[in-house]
Amino acid sequence: MSDFWDERYATEAYVFGEVPNAFLVSQQGIVGRCRTALAVADGEGRNGVWLAEQGLAVTTLDASAVGIGKARALAARRGVALDARLVDLAGYAWPEAAYDLVVAIFIQFADPVLRDEIFAGMQRALVPGGRILLEGYRPEQLAFGTGGPRQLDKLYTREMLEAAFADLEIEQLRAYDAEIVEGTGHVGMSALIDLVARKPA
Template sequence: MGTKQWKTKWDQRYASGDFVFGREPNQFLKNQVHQLPLGKILCAGDGEGRNGVWLARQGYDVISIDYSEVGLAKAHLLAAEYDVKIRFIHAEILEFDLMDLKLDGVVNIYLHMTGTEIIRMHEKYRNAINPGGVLLAEVYSKEQLQYCSGGPKSIEALYDIEYFKRDFGDWNRLYLAQEIINLNEGNGHNGAASVVRVVLQKPQD
C-alpha cells in the first residue's frame, strides 16, 4: 500500500466514532516525561492528539505532525477543550523539513514505517534534535505478530530494538528495552502487546 492509501485508511479510521486510541496519553510517555527537556517537542504521527495535548498541558511547547486531516481536526478539538496552544502541521513527515524546528525532543508513539523509511526518519530526528535533547518512542516489536492487540500486520512495518542501536549508537541510553505490556488505549490498542520502548538522549557537543 502506498502513502496515499495509508493516509486514506487513517482518515477513515479516525472518522468512525470516538477517539481510536482514547483521549488519555500513552502510559510510557507519562512514566518517562521527566526525561524530556521542558522545551519544544515534536509529536510525530500524533493522530487525534492525545499525547500532544497532554504534553502541552504539562507546559511543553508542542508541534504536532500527522498526514491525516481527520485526525488533526480531532486533535484541534481536544486542544481547544483543554485550552492549550499547539502548532499543528498537516504533512507526510518524511517530506517535511524538520531541521529548522530545532527541537528539544521528539515523541514517536506508534508511528510505524518500513526499512529505509525508518532509517530516513531516524536521520531526520538525529539532525533536528538539539544536543541534550531526547527521542522518546514506543513502537510495536516484530513479536507483535503473535498478539492481536493492534499494530501493523506485516513484519517489515514492525520494529527491532537493533534499529535504535544501529541509528542512535552514539546517543545516551536512558531507556531501551523490548517488553510485553498490557495496553489499554481505546479500541485501537487493547491487551497484551510486544513493544520496544525508547528514551535516547543526544550527547552535548
C-alpha cells in the same frame, strides 16, 4: 496512506483514546525539564495535547487531515495551545536543532526506507542534549494481534533501534510484554519496546 488514516479517524470517538501513552507519561521527569516538543505522526493528538498540558510548546505532525482536526479539537477542549501541522513525512524538511524533545509513539506505518528517513529527521530536529522518547511494537506482537502493523518489517527490534540511533546516547532500551488499553486501537497484551536516547551536547 493519508486516505487510510482519514477513514480510520472519521468517527466521533478517538480511535487510540484521549489519554496519553503510558510510557510517555512515565517519562515525566524528562518531559518536565523540556520547553519544546515535536510529536511525530501524532494522529488524533492525545500525546501532543498531554505534552502541552505539561507546559511545553508543542508541534504535532500527522498526514491525516481528520486526525489533525481531532487533535486541534482535543487541544481546544483541554484549553492548551497546539501547533498541529498536516505533513507527509515522506520528503518532509525536518528542522535543524529545533526541539528539546521528540516523541514517537507507535509510528510503525513506514516501510524500512521511510523509517530510516524519519529516524534521521527526528535526530536532526533535536537540540544538543535533547531526547527522543519512542515506543513501538516488537515482532512478537504479530502473535498477540492486539494492535499495530501486520508486516514484520515495520516492527522494531533492539538491534534495529541500536543501529538507527547509534549516534545518540541510549539511556534506556527496554523490551517487555504488557497489557495496554489505548482506545479501541490498541487493546490487550502487547509486545513493546521503549527507547530513551539523548543527543550528545
